[in-house]
Amino acid sequence: MQGSSEVFDQQQMKETTDLKIDGVEIRLIRLPLVEPFETSFGKIDSRLIFLVCLEAEGLRGWGEVVASEEPRYSYETAGTAFHVIRDFLAPALVKTPVAGLDDVVQRFSPFRGHNMAKAGLQLAFMDLLAQAKGVSLSTLIGGEREHIAVGVSLGIQANVSRLLERVERYLKLGYQRIKLKIKPGWDLDVVDEVRRKYPHILLSVDANSAYTL
Numbered sequence: 001m002q003g004s005s006e007v008f009d010q011q012q013m014k015e016t017t018d019l020k021i022d023g024v025e026i027r028l029i030r031l032p033l034v035e036p037f038e039t040s041f042g043k044i045d046s047r048l049i050f051l052v053c054l055e056a057e058g059l060r061g062w063g064e065v066v067a068s069e070e071p072r073y074s075y076e077t078a079g080t081a082f083h084v085i086r087d088f089l090a091p092a093l094v095k096t097p098v099a100g101l102d103d104v105v106q107r108f109s110p111f112r113g114h115n116m117a118k119a120g121l122q123l124a125f126m127d128l129l130a131q132a133k134g135v136s137l138s139t140l141i142g143g144e145r146e147h148i149a150v151g152v153s154l155g156i157q158a159n160v161s162r163l164l165e166r167v168e169r170y171l172k173l174g175y176q177r178i179k180l181k182i183k184p185g186w187d188l189d190v191v192d193e194v195r196r197k198y199p200h201i202l203l204s205v206d207a208n209s210a211y212t213l
Helices: 002-015 078-094 101-109 114-134 160-172 186-195
Strands: 023-039 044-054 059-065 151-154 177-181 202-206
Touching: 002 044, 002 151, 044 078, 044 114, 044 186, 059 078, 078 101, 078 114, 101 114, 151 160, 160 186, 177 186, 186 202
Parallel strands: 151 177, 177 202
Antiparallel strands: 023 044, 044 059
16 A cells, blocks of 8 residues: 555656756856867856756756856856846745646746746756656757757867868767858958858858947
8 A cells, every 4th residue: 555655656657747846056166178169259168057957856866057158148147047046036936836837937037038037947947847757858849850960169279271270170079060150351261261161051140240230
């Protein structure tokens, strides 16, 4: 009888979406890059990774806040996200049990903007919810594929020859999408040369807001 009760309790946990968030953890990790990465904003050799963790019912769900250290791409930074999560978003999550992702969105709605901070916690909640239901995150969101095509973003290089070498290297490693960082003066001729040599690859460019209308 006791065994039947335990099975029922586990099944009930999988079917419900109500989760009492016991704690919110923030981790800031300095990650060195394999090689320097240059965009229109400049060159970096490391990234500050902003991770958030939600704890509930003995489970831990993880998400990432993708805000940068400086407000160049967006007004959001790691600093603003830390402040907004600690002082506003986290308290909104822990006050009462959460009844699904729609409930998370509703609790965040009084706070304007700061979508990167909100998204990090939403991702962590989805990871937590998948574990509580006993399914993969892919299954939880309706995914059907077992494999996905992976792409790579290539920074601005010293010259076109070095860029072409890197494109070749990553294509041989199996990457199926190539994204090139561009800026004024490193754009049309560069992309034209890559497309000439690789006419059939999936190719995109990213200027990180370097151009005006």
